[in-house]
Amino acid sequence: MLIQPLMNENTEIDWQYPNPYLTDINVSPQDTDRLGHTNNVRYLAWLEDAAWGHITELGLGWDVKEALGRAMAIVRTEVDYLAASYAGDHLLLGTWITSSDFKYQSTREFQLVRYQDHKVVLRAKMQFACIVLKSGRLSKMPVEFVTAHRAGLEAAGVPC
Template identity: 50%
Template structure:
């Protein structure tokens, strides 16, 4: 029987997904490749906003989407093939108009270790022009209502 340590989340009540490092996720060094971490961040972000009602249908109806403008990742410890992981995320900022921010924490429950911490910023864009655009009210209602206080201030520079 595998012992699982309690997860010490950086912020309360994260939205989480469970992951398992597959052989194809690893690189020549034998651990999860940096590109895989970026994919996981994107997967949990989409799953999170979808769970809040900001699904792809809403994006198509409004003609808007939140596009990543910056991602900062701190790789603290490697993840290896077969590792079972939990990736948590929080919305940590929304300026009420164009930009939002998100924080991530990747944990290996077997030993309770945090493997990755990351932050990202997003800007609302028009789906057709791909140019910055004010967020529609539906986005503002969802994003503004989901922001968790106490997250890393990544600013909106």
């Protein structure tokens, strides 16, 4: 289950960028694989859910994308698995928009941290391309996309 976390003000996590969009995750037994740790498919689903939540918070919810006939499609995902997580673990997933050409593409990075010991479980990066919803063809970003991406970059402390 994904919810926005209630952060303890004493919690000091070493995030790779400032102002992460945070998703709170409690690993359930259904999230684990035969080896007893979190299945990599669950990690990918959590990354995608966090990306949707963040971009929606930046003003680009599905309703806006549908009205504009455009969306940002994932074209590449890189995941570095740094530690295992298990049923019962409480994880915090931070995400940021870290680059954009404000025309066709953007990049988003993720950092997944085990809350109990602040261990980084994974780091990931997704690259996106703006597409026309009806055809799937590459498209220039509408101004609404540019505005949201600029706000995301500024929040992450990345020069625009």
